[in-house]
Amino acid sequence: MRWLLRITIGVLALAVVALAVYLGPAHIQIRGVEPALPTEEELRALETTPGGPVSIRIARSSSQRGPDRDLNHSVVVIEWPDGRRFMIDAAMDQPTSEEFAKLIAKLSPGMGPVAFEGSAAELLKDKLDTVDGVGFTHLHEDHVQGIEAFCAERGEGARSYQTLWQATQHNLHTVDSARQLEGSCLEPVILQGDGLLTHSDFPGLGIVGLGGHTPGSTLFAVSVDGTLWLMSGDISNVKSMMLSNTGKGWLYSNLFVPENTARTEMLRLWFAAMDEKLDIEVVVAHDYAAALDSGLQPL
Numbered sequence: 459m460r461w462l463l464r465i466t467i468g469v470l471a472l473a474v475v476a477l478a479v480y481l482g483p484a485h486i487q488i489r490g491v492e493p494a495l496p497t498e499e500e501l502r503a504l505e506t507t508p509g510g511p512v513s514i515r516i517a518r519s520s521s522q523r524g525p526d527r528d529l530n531h532s533v534v535v536i537e538w539p540d541g542r543r544f545m546i547d548a549a550m551d552q553p554t555s556e557e558f559a560k561l562i563a564k565l566s567p568g569m570g571p572v573a574f575e576g577s578a579a580e581l582l583k584d585k586l587d588t589v590d591g592v593g594f595t596h597l598h599e600d601h602v603q604g605i606e607a608f609c610a611e612r613g614e615g616a617r618s619y620q621t622l623w624q625a626t627q628h629n630l631h632t633v634d635s636a637r638q639l640e641g642s643c644l645e646p647v648i649l650q651g652d653g654l655l656t657h658s659d660f661p662g663l664g665i666v667g668l669g670g671h672t673p674g675s676t677l678f679a680v681s682v683d684g685t686l687w688l689m690s691g692d693i694s695n696v697k698s699m700m701l702s703n704t705g706k707g708w709l710y711s712n713l714f715v716p717e718n719t720a721r722t723e724m725l726r727l728w729f730a731a732m733d734e735k736l737d738i739e740v741v742v743a744h745d746y747a748a749a750l751d752s753g754l755q756p757l
């Protein structure tokens with residue numbers, strides 16, 4: 459029996475070493491991304507920016523039922539007074555949505571089949587040509603892949619707006635989407651620095667490097683009709699878990715997606731404090747129901 463024990467311990471030790479080699483660099487990298495956050499006052503300056511946006515809408519691309527939560531993939535579309543629009547996240551096309559849902563069902567048993575409602579291009583319909591700007595809360599496939607259908611329909615002419623972290627810091631789960639963006643129709647605009655970043659193309663749009671979930675995780679903030687909307691991406695997957703400061707679990711944050719959990723906790727608390735204000739609403743990318751509850755209108 460002793461040899462069997464030795465072999466078992468040996469195999470386990472090898473598995474741990476292999477995992478450390480596979481995930482270690484991503485864990486070290488994400489712990490080094492902790493950009494300064496803006497103050498509430500700095501964010502509120504977006505409310506008074508001249509020529510700021512006039513509407514914000516959400517469109518659901520797909521959803522997957524689960525025992526304790528639904529996993530939704532949506533795009534947020536913001537409109538400026540001159541009719542130009544900015545899209546946050548691109549979701550996925552139908553084949554990729556179905557593949558992604560199968561992977562999720564393997565990782566979290568009990569998740570049902572995907573209900574597909576349309577790619578970003580299909581959801582935007584006649585508004586597609588007015589989308590001149592695109593931003594990604596982070597470069598995971600389920601937020602980026604839909605840019606393929608977007609570009610196929612829209613053609614050249616839109617720009618992407620990224621922090622330096624999102625444009626340059628990639629890991630095993632973001633490198634493919636980063637490559638896809640490089641070959642896409644989007645002309646890249648890279649914003650340097652930390653804290654609240656803005657660009658004259660879209661006045662009143664705030665862009666903030668967050669880290670935590672991925673090195674390039676980014677907050678997009680706009681004020682529309684007296685409500686300050688904070689698109690927080692995947693810092694939490696469920697809004698109630700953000701508000702109760704509940705993490706995603708050890709397996710998720712250490713093995714599935716290498717996260718900086720000290721940073722995601724700090725961000726949950728920061729977002730929860732913001733969301734407490736009557737005129738500030740935090741939008742959690744995968745929680746469509748919570749977005750509607752907070753007053754975000756469907757496209």
Ligand SMILES: [Zn+2]
Nearest residue numbers: 598600601692
């Ligand atoms: Zn996601």
